[in-house]
Amino acid sequence: MEYLKQKIKECGVVKKGNVLKVDSFLNHQVDVRLYEEIGKEFYRLFGNCEVTKILTIEASGIGIACVTAQFFNCIPVVFAKKSKTSNVSDDVYSSEVASFTHGNVNTVIVSKEYLNKGDRVLIIDDFLANGAALNGLIDIIEQAGAELVGAGIVIEKGFQDGGKLLREKGVRVESLAIIESMNDETGEIVFRN
Amino acid sequence: MEYLKQKIKECGVVKKGNVLKVDSFLNHQVDVRLYEEIGKEFYRLFGNCEVTKILTIEASGIGIACVTAQFFNCIPVVFAKKSKTSNVSDDVYSSEVASFTHGNVNTVIVSKEYLNKGDRVLIIDDFLANGAALNGLIDIIEQAGAELVGAGIVIEKGFQDGGKLLREKGVRVESLAIIESMNDETGEIVFRN
Numbered sequence: 001m002e003y004l005k006q007k008i009k010e011c012g013v014v015k016k017g018n019v020l021k022v023d024s025f026l027n028h029q030v031d032v033r034l035y036e037e038i039g040k041e042f043y044r045l046f047g048n049c050e051v052t053k054i055l056t057i058e059a060s061g062i063g064i065a066c067v068t069a070q071f072f073n074c075i076p077v078v079f080a081k082k083s084k085t086s087n088v089s090d091d092v093y094s095s096e097v098a099s100f101t102h103g104n105v106n107t108v109i110v111s112k113e114y115l116n117k118g119d120r121v122l123i124i125d126d127f128l129a130n131g132a133a134l135n136g137l138i139d140i141i142e143q144a145g146a147e148l149v150g151a152g153i154v155i156e157k158g159f160q161d162g163g164k165l166l167r168e169k170g171v172r173v174e175s176l177a178i179i180e181s182m183n184d185e186t187g188e189i190v191f192r193n
Numbered sequence: 194m195e196y197l198k199q200k201i202k203e204c205g206v207v208k209k210g211n212v213l214k215v216d217s218f219l220n221h222q223v224d225v226r227l228y229e230e231i232g233k234e235f236y237r238l239f240g241n242c243e244v245t246k247i248l249t250i251e252a253s254g255i256g257i258a259c260v261t262a263q264f265f266n267c268i269p270v271v272f273a274k275k276s277k278t279s280n281v282s283d284d285v286y287s288s289e290v291a292s293f294t295h296g297n298v299n300t301v302i303v304s305k306e307y308l309n310k311g312d313r314v315l316i317i318d319d320f321l322a323n324g325a326a327l328n329g330l331i332d333i334i335e336q337a338g339a340e341l342v343g344a345g346i347v348i349e350k351g352f353q354d355g356g357k358l359l360r361e362k363g364v365r366v367e368s369l370a371i372i373e374s375m376n377d378e379t380g381e382i383v384f385r386n
Binding site for chain 2: 023024028029030031032033035036058059060062063065066067069070074075076077078079081110111113114
């Protein structure tokens, strides 16, 4: 997606520790026009997959998922919640997710009411790095007995192995921009073709 | 907004402790079509106010704010982030917000880059009860020297005093559904006219 890559080149900032700061347009301040382009592209990729539900994780995934759902005839969006306690109730599916950015572990939960056998689920998220969040969401989909259609990711850090491992497991992962390498000294960002 | 009130009556669940559970359509599973109607209504109310930016707070506000922004010609959305530490850096505005639902205090932050003097800001949020979140966001807008246009709220708990106090202070608060009373034994929900 050229518009996205251009935006990352122009406004993304490479920080130490393999951090790519895109909070001027993606996950703090939001360019909603870009979200629309992202949603349109996810629809182009997954529009013929009979998706019944979009699953994402709070917080940054929510806006992208909601705008994407508009292209899918407003199918329901479910956002997994992060819980501080690992002591969760019987009426939720839960999975442990380690956060790369924050260096902690969250329990991620989805109410059993909102994910069911028969659902065909598209996961949407802003970033894929080591795949922790994605694996947590996939775990929850499996617990629900629902079917995973694939994952639509805005930015994948191709130099971390989350995407590779998931694709090897047979998960359809579609990332709109895959970063091959980035350099926090020069600020250079190289995309995979 | 009749469609919203109908949805609350049909799908909202009144729980002990003045909790209204609307997570089947508003803040866990999302009815994106409803979000569109909400966004349209906020535009009807604030569309002539020369809003330059929409401010909300993670997590549940984000989707509503992004869909609303589409009606405002895709002006930027900024979502305030909740931080566990009160030890925040110099490049953010911050405010303390007590959470009614979770019984804790969060530091809420917005990067100084994304809110400026000259901005005319519309706050969007899903709930207004005691006004803690709203007051935190207003505090941040004041720190930035930006102008507050008003607040668009989906559901106001009219029996708590947040809305009343804010209106008395001169803030334009527009709530799409105001709950006058609710009863966790009968499940009855009464709206203010």
